Amino acid sequence: MATTSKNMNVFYRQKKTTATTSTAKRSTKNPSHKDAATFGSGTTQPPALVSHGGSLDVKGDFDEEEQVLRQFDMNMAYGPCLGISRLARWERSQRMGLNPPEEVGSLLKGGEVRLECLFEGRV
Amino acid sequence: MEVDSLDQLQRKQSTYLSFDENFEIQKEVYRGQQYSQIYFARLHMMRTLLYSLVPNWKSHLSVCTVLGLEEGKECIIVGTLYKHMKLKPCILDEYSKERSVAPLVKPHNFMHQDDYLVLEDESGRVKLGGTMLSPSVYVTGVVVALHGKETSAGAFFVEDVLEAGLPPQIERPLKSREEKYVVFVSGLSIGKSSSNPLQFQLLVDHITGHLGDEEEQGLAAEIVHLVIAGNSVEVSRGLLNGQNLASKDQSRLSEPFKELDIHLTQIAANLPLDIMPGSSDPANFSLPQQPLNRCLFPGSATYNTFRSCTNPHCFELDNIRFLGTSGQNIDDLTKYSEAKDRLDFLERTLRWRHLAPTAPNTLGCYPFTDRDPFLIDRCPDVYFVGNQEKYETRLVKGLEGQSVRLIFIPRFCETGLAVVVNMRNLECHALTFGTQFGS
Numbered sequence: 001m002a003t004t005s006k007n008m009n010v011f012y013r014q015k016k017t018t019a020t021t022s023t024a025k026r027s028t029k030n031p032s033h034k035d036a037a038t039f040g041s042g043t044t045q046p047p048a049l050v051s052h053g054g055s056l057d058v059k060g061d062f063d064e065e066e067q068v069l070r071q072f073d074m075n076m077a078y079g080p081c082l083g084i085s086r087l088a089r090w091e092r093s094q095r096m097g098l099n100p101p102e103e104v105g106s107l108l109k110g111g112e113v114r115l116e117c118l119f120e121g122r123v
Numbered sequence: 124m125e126v127d128s129l130d131q132l133q134r135k136q137s138t139y140l141s142f143d144e145n146f147e148i149q150k151e152v153y154r155g156q157q158y159s160q161i162y163f164a165r166l167h168m169m170r171t172l173l174y175s176l177v178p179n180w181k182s183h184l185s186v187c188t189v190l191g192l193e194e195g196k197e198c199i200i201v202g203t204l205y206k207h208m209k210l211k212p213c214i215l216d217e218y219s220k221e222r223s224v225a226p227l228v229k230p231h232n233f234m235h236q237d238d239y240l241v242l243e244d245e246s247g248r249v250k251l252g253g254t255m256l257s258p259s260v261y262v263t264g265v266v267v268a269l270h271g272k273e274t275s276a277g278a279f280f281v282e283d284v285l286e287a288g289l290p291p292q293i294e295r296p297l298k299s300r301e302e303k304y305v306v307f308v309s310g311l312s313i314g315k316s317s318s319n320p321l322q323f324q325l326l327v328d329h330i331t332g333h334l335g336d337e338e339e340q341g342l343a344a345e346i347v348h349l350v351i352a353g354n355s356v357e358v359s360r361g362l363l364n365g366q367n368l369a370s371k372d373q374s375r376l377s378e379p380f381k382e383l384d385i386h387l388t389q390i391a392a393n394l395p396l397d398i399m400p401g402s403s404d405p406a407n408f409s410l411p412q413q414p415l416n417r418c419l420f421p422g423s424a425t426y427n428t429f430r431s432c433t434n435p436h437c438f439e440l441d442n443i444r445f446l447g448t449s450g451q452n453i454d455d456l457t458k459y460s461e462a463k464d465r466l467d468f469l470e471r472t473l474r475w476r477h478l479a480p481t482a483p484n485t486l487g488c489y490p491f492t493d494r495d496p497f498l499i500d501r502c503p504d505v506y507f508v509g510n511q512e513k514y515e516t517r518l519v520k521g522l523e524g525q526s527v528r529l530i531f532i533p534r535f536c537e538t539g540l541a542v543v544v545n546m547r548n549l550e551c552h553a554l555t556f557g558t559q560f561g562s
Contacts, residue, residue, distance in 0.1 A: 076245040079163035083156025084492045092493045096167055 065113050072104045073117045081117035089117075132332070132344045134394060135303050137441040137546070139348070145496045146411035146433040148489050156490050158483045162203060162264075165495040166244065169266035169476070170201045172287055177201075180285050181270055190246035192273045200279065201268045202244035204261050208459065209235045211485070232458055234259060242269060242279065249273070253281040260471070262459045264480035287476040289521035292502035295443060300547040304345050305440065306330060306554070308541040309352035309449065309509030310534025312403070313386075314359065314379025318536040325556040326541055327386050331393040346543070348440055349390060352509025352532050353401020353449025355383055380419050387423035395428040399436050401449035401510060409487030410451060410479055411435060411496060435478055435497070443546055446499070447507035447530075452479035454510075455486045466517045469508060469529045473499065473519065505544055507532055514540055514553050 073081040078093040078100055087108045093100040107113055177186060177199055186199045210233040238258040240251040252274065261267075268285040308326065312318045328334045332343040356379040362372055390396050400406030400415050407413055414431035417424040424431075432438075435448040456468040459481060472478055478497040482488035502525045511531040519527045528549045533540050539558075544551040 079167070079245075080159040083154060083160060083490075085154070088492065092164075095493070096164075097171075098167075 065107055068104060069107060069113055070118050072100065073119075082119055082123060084117075085115050086117055087115060132337075132340055134332075134344045135301060135347050137303055137347045138439075139395060140439040141430070141432070142437040142439070143414075143433045145437070145494075146435055148411065148413065151489065151491065153490070154492075156492055158488070158490050160492040161483065161488070161490055161495050163245075164491065164493060165264075165477070165498065166203050166266055168495065168498055169287060170244075172476075173201050173266065173268045173285065176285060176287070177268055180268070181283070184270060186268075188246045189242065189244050189249050192249065192279065194273045194275060197270070197272045197282075199268055199270050200242060200244070200249075202242040202248075202266065204263060204265045204267060205241040205243055205248070206238055206258055206261060206263045206459070207241060208233050208238045211459070232461065234459070234461060242267075250278040251281050252276075252278040255281045256284055259461050262456060262481050263484045264482070265475045265477065267475075286474050288474055289519070289523070289525045289527070290473075290476050290499050290502045291523065292504070292521070292525035292527075293442075293444075294524075295504060300441070302345050303347045303441070303546040304342075305348045305350065305445070305505075305544045305546060306346055306541055307350050307352060307447075307507055307509070307530065307532045307544065308535050309401070309532045310354045310536055311351065311383070312354055312357040312534065312536040313383050315357040315536060316359075318357075319539075319558055320382065321558045322539045322556045323386060323535065325558070326535075326554075327389050329554070329556070331389060346394060347546075349394060349396045350436070350445075350447075350507075351396070351398045352436075352447060352507065353399050353434060354403045354510050354534070355398060355401070356380060356405070357403045358405075384420045384422045387420055387429065388426070391423040391426035391429040393428075395430070396423075397430045397432045397436065397438065399432050399434045399447075399449050399509070401434065402451055406434070409489055410482055411489065412449070437503070441546060443505065443549075444501065444503040445505045445507065446478075446503035447505075447509065448478060450508050450510035451486060452482070453508050455479070455481045459485060464515075465511070466515050466529055466531065469506065469531070470517070470519055473502070473506060473527065473529075476500070502527060504528065504549060505530065507542075510534055513538065514542060516542075516551055518549075 069086060072078070072090070073086065078089060078098055081089060084092070090100050090105050090108055108115065174186065181199065184197060184199050186201065189200055189202060192198070192200065212233070240256055240258050240261060241248050242251055251269070253271065256269070266287070269279065269281050270283040270285070271279050271281040274280050311323055313320070313323070325334070330343055330346055330349060332340045358376060358379060362368065362376050368376065387396065387398070398415060400412040404415060405419065406415055412434040414433055417431060420429065423429045435446065437444070437446045439445070452472065453465070453468050456472070457465070460468070462468050472480065476499045478499060479486055479488070482497065483490070502521065505528045507530040509532045511533055513531065514533045515531040517529045519529055528544065528551065530542055530544070530551060532542050535541065539556045541554045542551055543554050
């Protein structure tokens with residue numbers, strides 16, 4: 001999930017046990033459920049979406065390079081992405097003359113990115 | 124006294140080239156992939172080809188994807204056919220609640236008049252209507268281009284079909300050739316109770332020139348190659364039920380191989396020989412079947428004339444291209460489609476440019492990721508299939524001057540018949556061996 005332990009401190013500040021125990025109880029009812037769809041709720045936004053100084057963090061914990069690779073995974077023109085490594089799929093599309101984007105190829109050969117497609121291990 | 128005659132017969136020879144690397148899977152690594160990859164490779168290769176043929180077919184129409192179909196607009200779509208068959212056995216039937224008492228005898232042909240065809244590409248699938256495309260002719264896995272339009276019911280009404288057609292063929296050089304013959308045999312089924320060892324021994328003796336007078340031996344000397352197209356041994360089913368074998372049963376298990384090896388040693392000592400695996404041979408089940416292990420043939424594998432080949436098998440002799448299988452591809456087509464003449468199945472696979480279109484749907488197949496090895500990109504001169512019921516042959520002519528000899532090789536244990544092909548003019552005739560003495 002998106003929130004790191006660092007971020008939790010922003011919303012779960014240590015409170016002294018004062019007479020206002022009821023407020024403390026209410027705040028513990030806002031845990032960040034993984035699938036919380038709390039857009040319409042009156043309570044505060046789940047921590048997942050509000051972080052990094054207030055801007056909406058919809059990307060989660062992967063960066064732009066992974067975004068580019070995920071777009072490559074999802075592109076139907078290069079065939080199914082499951083069951084084949086990203087580099088093998090890129091090389092296959094090259095061999096078939098489909099002209100996959102060079103950027104993807106250099107990212108994959110560079111080697112600091114995930115080499116398996118986004119569904120690998122999850123399906 | 125001079126025993127050797129001065130004019131000893133020499134066997135003719137021809138140059139041999141093998142094209143089996145495409146069918147070998149030693150370099151493949153299984154990463155848990157499913158069959159979507161091989162279907163994608165097939166669709167991509169065939170679609171690129173069909174796109175190049177469409178302008179010559181109907182140049183005024185545009186090509187679109189299945190998802191891009193507009194109602195009433197005439198266009199061309201290209202995709203893989205899927206045939207929905209009511210009677211096709213489905214693994215999910217085991218879990219179905221309304222399971223009726225399953226028939227113990229499976230039908231030999233799973234066709235039903237309610238079968239319908241669907242065209243599929245990456246974007247979607249559409250049901251096909253109209254009478255142009257007959258579900259009894261086509262099977263799942265064939266890639267075609269269709270001209271038609273979408274109806275209000277959401278189906279695609281087919282007006283015309285474009286198949287890939289015969290692949291291009293390299294012309295055989297027309298220089299005057301010598302008479303050379305290639306012998307094809309299949310279905311020896313050594314080890315089966317009904318196989319007659321004398322018949323095969325007669326074949327071996329004839330080919331190696333140990334039979335007949337000088338004229339016969341002269342004919343035998345013109346045989347340059349022998350191809351055994353599958354099902355050379357048959358191990359009795361009772362030995363393969365998973366239980367531990369007693370030592371006497373173990374020797375029964377290896378007897379067919381020893382007998383085959385003895386025959387093959389006699390052959391390999393005389394002429395080049397190719398042996399292909401078949402459905403009853405100890406090779407892998409799914410296509411492409413890998414070559415039979417050389418340790419099964421301790422005697423014959425020492426000869427360099429002995430070659431263990433894949434199924435399907437592709438080779439060239441003196442620049443004549445031979446392509447063939449041990450029969451599983453055609454047998455599968457007979458279960459899922461029909462034809463007036465069995466040779467039509469063989470011709471269809473050539474026109475669809477695919478050796479086994481029903482793989483991997485109903486025919487076991489290795490899940491290749493980067494290619495479909497069964498695509499036929501060059502038209503063979505001789506296209507053979509082993510283990511068929513009877514000997515049949517036909518010459519097929521293509522639109523660009525291709526000419527292919529189609530051959531069905533019958534099962535030797537049942538018919539005693541081998542097929543001989545003349546390399547000069549690609550005519551073929553049958554060689555029958557009988558062991559019954561007439562009354």
